[in-house]
Amino acid sequence: xxxxxxxxxxxxxxxxxxxxxxxxxxxxxxxxxxxxxxxxxxxxxxxxxxxxxxxxxxxxxxxxxxxxxxxxxxxxxxxxxxxxxxxxxxxxxxxxxxxxxxxxxxxxxxxxxxxxxxxxxxxxxxxxxxxxxxxxxxxxxxxxxxxxxxxxxxxxxxxxxxxxxxxxxxxxxxxxxxxxxxxxxxxxxxxxxxxxxxxxxxxxxxxxxxxxxxxxxxxxxxxxxxxxxxxxxxxx
Numbered sequence: 001x002x003x004x005x006x007x008x009x010x011x012x013x014x015x016x017x018x019x020x021x022x023x024x025x026x027x028x029x030x031x032x033x034x035x036x037x038x039x040x041x042x043x044x045x046x047x048x049x050x051x052x053x054x055x056x057x058x059x060x061x062x063x064x065x066x067x068x069x070x071x072x073x074x075x076x077x078x079x080x081x082x083x084x085x086x087x088x089x090x091x092x093x094x095x096x097x098x099x100x101x102x103x104x105x106x107x108x109x110x111x112x113x114x115x116x117x118x119x120x121x122x123x124x125x126x127x128x129x130x131x132x133x134x135x136x137x138x139x140x141x142x143x144x145x146x147x148x149x150x151x152x153x154x155x156x157x158x159x160x161x162x163x164x165x166x167x168x169x170x171x172x173x174x175x176x177x178x179x180x181x182x183x184x185x186x187x188x189x190x191x192x193x194x195x196x197x198x199x200x201x202x203x204x205x206x207x208x209x210x211x212x213x214x215x216x217x218x219x220x221x222x223x224x225x226x227x228x229x230x231x232x233x234x235x236x
Contacts, residue, residue, distance in 0.1 A: 002211070004218045013047030021050070028054055033189075033217030038066030038146070038196065042091040049075040056187065063213035064192030066146050069182060070100045072192045073150060073158060076184075080161035090148050101151045115144050121167045121180045121195060128166035129191050130181050133208040139171075142180075143199035150179035150194070162186055167193065189216035 009031055015024040028034060034055045036048050048067070052075040055062035064072045070088055077086035077099050085092070088100035102113060122139040123131045134140050152173075155165060167181025184190035193209055201207035215221060 002215055002218060002220055004214065004220075006214070011051075013044030013051065016047035016050040017044070025050070025054060029058060029060075031060065031217075032219075033061040033063065033213060035213065036062075036064045036068030036071060038068065040067070040090075040147075045071060045074075045088075045091055049078070052076075053079065055190065056184070059188050061189035061213060061216035062187075062191070063189075063209065065196060065198070066194060069179075069192035069194050070148065070150070072190075073163065073182065074099050076158070076161050076163060077154070081157055088148055097154075099151055099154060100148050102148055114147050115149070115178070118143050119169065119195070122169065122171040123167055123181075124171055125164055125166040125183075128164060128185075129183050129189070129212060130166040130209075133212045142193075142195040142197060144195045145199075146194060150182075152177055152179065155179075158182075189213065 009027060011024055011028055013036075015021065016028075028051060034051055036051055048071040052062065052064070052072045054060065056075070056079075062072070064070075074086050074088065077083045077097060083097040085095045086097040086099050087095040089095075089098045089102060090100065092098075118141050120139045121142050123134060123137060125131060126136070131137075155173075159165065162184055164183040164185050165179055165181075166183050167179070169178040169180060170176065178194065180195060181191070181193045183192075189212070191209060191213065197207035197209045201210060
Protein backbone atom coordinates (compact mmCIF):
# COMPACT_ATOMS: atom_id res chain seq x y z
CA UNK A 1 0.00 0.00 0.00
CA UNK A 2 2.88 2.38 0.70
CA UNK A 3 5.35 1.25 -1.99
CA UNK A 4 8.41 1.85 0.18
CA UNK A 5 11.45 -0.27 1.01
CA UNK A 6 11.95 -0.94 4.69
CA UNK A 7 15.49 -0.53 5.99
CA UNK A 8 15.62 -1.50 9.68
CA UNK A 9 18.36 -0.32 12.03
CA UNK A 10 18.44 -2.33 15.26
CA UNK A 11 19.78 -0.41 18.26
CA UNK A 12 20.19 -2.15 21.61
CA UNK A 13 18.64 0.18 24.17
CA UNK A 14 21.52 -0.27 26.61
CA UNK A 15 23.77 1.44 24.06
CA UNK A 16 21.87 4.65 24.84
CA UNK A 17 22.88 4.37 28.49
CA UNK A 18 26.60 3.63 28.27
CA UNK A 19 29.79 5.32 27.07
CA UNK A 20 28.77 4.99 23.42
CA UNK A 21 25.43 6.72 23.95
CA UNK A 22 26.23 9.67 21.68
CA UNK A 23 27.18 7.35 18.85
CA UNK A 24 23.92 5.43 19.27
CA UNK A 25 21.91 8.67 19.37
CA UNK A 26 23.59 9.87 16.18
CA UNK A 27 22.61 6.66 14.42
CA UNK A 28 19.00 6.95 15.59
CA UNK A 29 18.74 10.56 14.47
CA UNK A 30 19.48 9.43 10.93
CA UNK A 31 16.35 7.27 10.97
CA UNK A 32 12.93 8.29 9.64
CA UNK A 33 11.04 6.72 12.53
CA UNK A 34 11.61 5.24 15.99
CA UNK A 35 9.88 2.05 17.13
CA UNK A 36 10.06 0.72 20.70
CA UNK A 37 8.50 -2.75 21.05
CA UNK A 38 7.17 -4.65 24.04
CA UNK A 39 9.23 -6.49 26.62
CA UNK A 40 9.69 -7.42 30.25
CA UNK A 41 12.36 -6.55 32.82
CA UNK A 42 14.27 -3.37 33.60
CA UNK A 43 17.32 -3.94 31.39
CA UNK A 44 17.71 -1.06 28.96
CA UNK A 45 14.65 0.85 30.18
CA UNK A 46 16.48 4.16 30.55
CA UNK A 47 17.82 3.67 27.03
CA UNK A 48 14.28 3.22 25.78
CA UNK A 49 13.33 6.45 27.55
CA UNK A 50 16.27 8.13 25.80
CA UNK A 51 14.87 6.94 22.47
CA UNK A 52 11.51 8.49 23.36
CA UNK A 53 13.27 11.76 24.17
CA UNK A 54 14.98 11.74 20.78
CA UNK A 55 11.65 11.26 19.05
CA UNK A 56 10.04 14.09 21.01
CA UNK A 57 12.92 16.57 20.79
CA UNK A 58 13.52 16.05 17.07
CA UNK A 59 9.91 15.44 16.00
CA UNK A 60 10.71 12.01 14.59
CA UNK A 61 7.67 9.71 14.09
CA UNK A 62 7.41 7.41 17.10
CA UNK A 63 5.47 4.20 17.61
CA UNK A 64 5.53 2.26 20.87
CA UNK A 65 3.92 -1.08 21.66
CA UNK A 66 3.20 -2.35 25.19
CA UNK A 67 6.40 -1.44 27.08
CA UNK A 68 6.99 1.09 24.29
CA UNK A 69 3.90 2.97 25.50
CA UNK A 70 4.87 2.68 29.15
CA UNK A 71 8.37 4.13 28.69
CA UNK A 72 6.90 6.93 26.57
CA UNK A 73 4.74 8.06 29.48
CA UNK A 74 7.57 7.62 31.99
CA UNK A 75 9.81 9.85 29.87
CA UNK A 76 7.11 12.52 29.52
CA UNK A 77 6.56 12.56 33.29
CA UNK A 78 10.27 12.81 34.02
CA UNK A 79 10.77 15.70 31.64
CA UNK A 80 7.50 17.62 31.47
CA UNK A 81 6.30 17.14 35.05
CA UNK A 82 9.72 17.11 36.69
CA UNK A 83 9.15 13.73 38.34
CA UNK A 84 12.70 12.44 38.12
CA UNK A 85 11.79 9.21 39.90
CA UNK A 86 8.83 8.48 37.59
CA UNK A 87 8.98 4.79 36.80
CA UNK A 88 7.12 1.51 36.62
CA UNK A 89 6.33 -0.63 39.63
CA UNK A 90 8.04 -3.40 37.67
CA UNK A 91 11.37 -1.55 37.61
CA UNK A 92 11.33 0.47 40.84
CA UNK A 93 8.72 -0.52 43.45
CA UNK A 94 9.97 2.27 45.74
CA UNK A 95 9.25 5.10 43.28
CA UNK A 96 6.88 7.78 44.56
CA UNK A 97 5.53 8.23 41.02
CA UNK A 98 4.61 4.81 39.70
CA UNK A 99 3.28 5.76 36.28
CA UNK A 100 2.91 2.08 35.41
CA UNK A 101 1.70 -0.58 37.82
CA UNK A 102 -0.36 -3.73 38.26
CA UNK A 103 -4.00 -2.78 38.67
CA UNK A 104 -5.40 -3.47 42.13
CA UNK A 105 -8.06 -5.75 40.66
CA UNK A 106 -5.29 -7.95 39.21
CA UNK A 107 -3.21 -8.40 42.37
CA UNK A 108 -4.06 -12.04 42.95
CA UNK A 109 -1.02 -14.08 41.98
CA UNK A 110 1.93 -13.54 39.67
CA UNK A 111 0.82 -16.44 37.50
CA UNK A 112 -2.75 -15.28 37.00
CA UNK A 113 -2.60 -11.54 36.39
CA UNK A 114 -1.54 -11.39 32.75
CA UNK A 115 -4.02 -9.41 30.67
CA UNK A 116 -4.40 -11.70 27.67
CA UNK A 117 -6.39 -12.11 24.49
CA UNK A 118 -8.75 -10.10 22.33
CA UNK A 119 -10.37 -7.09 24.00
CA UNK A 120 -12.40 -4.10 22.93
CA UNK A 121 -10.42 -0.89 22.54
CA UNK A 122 -12.70 2.15 22.63
CA UNK A 123 -11.54 5.10 20.55
CA UNK A 124 -12.58 8.13 22.57
CA UNK A 125 -11.00 11.00 20.62
CA UNK A 126 -12.56 11.57 17.20
CA UNK A 127 -9.76 13.76 15.84
CA UNK A 128 -6.99 11.40 16.93
CA UNK A 129 -4.61 9.24 14.93
CA UNK A 130 -6.36 6.16 16.32
CA UNK A 131 -9.76 7.31 15.13
CA UNK A 132 -8.38 8.19 11.71
CA UNK A 133 -6.56 4.92 11.07
CA UNK A 134 -9.52 2.83 12.22
CA UNK A 135 -11.92 4.69 9.91
CA UNK A 136 -13.75 6.53 12.68
CA UNK A 137 -14.87 3.39 14.52
CA UNK A 138 -16.18 3.71 18.07
CA UNK A 139 -14.18 0.65 19.11
CA UNK A 140 -11.98 -2.06 17.63
CA UNK A 141 -10.79 -5.46 18.80
CA UNK A 142 -7.08 -5.98 19.43
CA UNK A 143 -5.07 -8.65 21.22
CA UNK A 144 -3.18 -8.15 24.48
CA UNK A 145 -0.33 -9.67 26.44
CA UNK A 146 0.83 -7.65 29.41
CA UNK A 147 0.85 -7.52 33.18
CA UNK A 148 1.66 -3.88 33.96
CA UNK A 149 -0.31 -0.91 32.70
CA UNK A 150 -0.79 2.83 33.06
CA UNK A 151 -1.69 4.10 36.51
CA UNK A 152 -4.93 5.97 35.82
CA UNK A 153 -4.40 8.08 38.96
CA UNK A 154 -2.16 10.27 36.81
CA UNK A 155 -4.43 10.79 33.79
CA UNK A 156 -5.04 14.45 34.66
CA UNK A 157 -1.35 15.22 34.94
CA UNK A 158 -0.58 13.33 31.74
CA UNK A 159 -3.17 15.34 29.85
CA UNK A 160 -1.71 18.51 31.31
CA UNK A 161 1.68 17.45 29.96
CA UNK A 162 0.29 17.26 26.43
CA UNK A 163 -0.66 13.58 26.25
CA UNK A 164 -3.89 12.60 24.50
CA UNK A 165 -5.57 9.46 25.82
CA UNK A 166 -7.10 8.19 22.58
CA UNK A 167 -7.92 4.57 23.41
CA UNK A 168 -9.31 2.99 26.59
CA UNK A 169 -10.96 -0.23 27.73
CA UNK A 170 -13.97 1.59 29.19
CA UNK A 171 -15.35 4.73 27.50
CA UNK A 172 -17.02 5.79 30.77
CA UNK A 173 -13.59 5.87 32.49
CA UNK A 174 -14.81 3.66 35.33
CA UNK A 175 -12.56 2.52 38.21
CA UNK A 176 -11.05 -0.38 36.26
CA UNK A 177 -10.37 1.53 33.04
CA UNK A 178 -7.20 0.52 31.21
CA UNK A 179 -5.35 2.96 28.96
CA UNK A 180 -4.99 1.38 25.52
CA UNK A 181 -3.53 4.16 23.35
CA UNK A 182 -1.84 7.52 23.81
CA UNK A 183 -0.71 10.26 21.44
CA UNK A 184 1.09 13.59 21.55
CA UNK A 185 -0.82 15.81 19.10
CA UNK A 186 1.81 18.55 19.09
CA UNK A 187 4.22 16.21 17.29
CA UNK A 188 4.07 15.06 13.69
CA UNK A 189 3.36 11.44 14.64
CA UNK A 190 3.58 10.09 18.17
CA UNK A 191 1.46 7.02 18.87
CA UNK A 192 1.82 4.28 21.46
CA UNK A 193 -0.51 1.41 22.30
CA UNK A 194 -0.76 -1.09 25.15
CA UNK A 195 -2.05 -3.91 22.94
CA UNK A 196 -0.06 -5.85 20.34
CA UNK A 197 -1.30 -4.95 16.83
CA UNK A 198 1.12 -7.42 15.25
CA UNK A 199 -0.88 -10.33 16.69
CA UNK A 200 -3.62 -9.78 14.10
CA UNK A 201 -1.56 -8.32 11.26
CA UNK A 202 -0.89 -10.07 7.95
CA UNK A 203 0.64 -9.10 4.57
CA UNK A 204 -2.78 -8.69 2.95
CA UNK A 205 -4.44 -7.13 6.00
CA UNK A 206 -1.78 -4.99 7.70
CA UNK A 207 -2.21 -3.58 11.17
CA UNK A 208 -3.47 0.03 10.98
CA UNK A 209 -1.07 1.35 13.69
CA UNK A 210 1.99 -0.21 12.06
CA UNK A 211 0.91 0.93 8.62
CA UNK A 212 0.30 4.45 9.91
CA UNK A 213 3.73 4.56 11.53
CA UNK A 214 5.42 3.46 8.32
CA UNK A 215 3.41 6.01 6.36
CA UNK A 216 4.47 8.78 8.73
CA UNK A 217 8.11 7.68 8.61
CA UNK A 218 8.03 7.68 4.80
CA UNK A 219 6.29 11.08 4.83
CA UNK A 220 3.08 9.74 3.33
CA UNK A 221 -0.49 10.13 4.53
CA UNK A 222 -1.79 7.23 6.59
CA UNK A 223 -4.87 6.58 4.48
CA UNK A 224 -5.71 3.35 2.68
CA UNK A 225 -8.76 1.26 1.68
CA UNK A 226 -11.18 1.04 4.58
CA UNK A 227 -11.08 -2.76 4.47
CA UNK A 228 -7.72 -2.68 6.28
CA UNK A 229 -9.39 -1.33 9.40
CA UNK A 230 -12.99 -2.45 8.97
CA UNK A 231 -12.30 -6.12 9.65
CA UNK A 232 -11.21 -5.29 13.19
CA UNK A 233 -14.48 -3.57 14.05
CA UNK A 234 -16.58 -6.30 15.61
CA UNK A 235 -18.24 -7.07 18.92
CA UNK A 236 -16.75 -9.36 21.54
